[in-house]
């Protein structure tokens with residue numbers, strides 16, 4: 001049991017506290033940093049799980065990246081991919097839906113692709129979600145090369 005950020009050894013209670021709070025193995029210092037991020041940005045903890053899932057797959061991403069007008073849950077700048085985690089997918093209102101679509105439109109205009117991932121997908125299908133994002137990155141990379 002080691003911290004996924006700094007490889008520090010975790011004892012049982014640190015490990016349990018981190019898994020309970022975030023679902024990711026982090027040392028107390030890195031745990032505190034993530035909890036601060038969650039509190040200041042209202043970041044879903046699934047965003048942190050996906051961030052480390054991507055990191056494990058060798059993908060450098062950014063958490064809560066400020067794109068000039070809003071904070072993106074996860075951004076992969078190399079391929080201009082923005083990932084937003086939807087926490088209440090079943091309860092989306094039409095106002096929220098049109099707002100999301102408008103944001104996606106603005107991102108596209110700036111050359112960014114936005115995908116929205118329901119948080120339950122990360123909870124139950126983290127590996128498959130990461131694999132699909134890798135595929136999307138591959139597609140975007142090919143497309144960026146083509147233009």
Ligand SMILES: [Zn+2]
Pocket residue numbers: 003004005006007008026027028029030
């Ligand atoms: Zn650490």
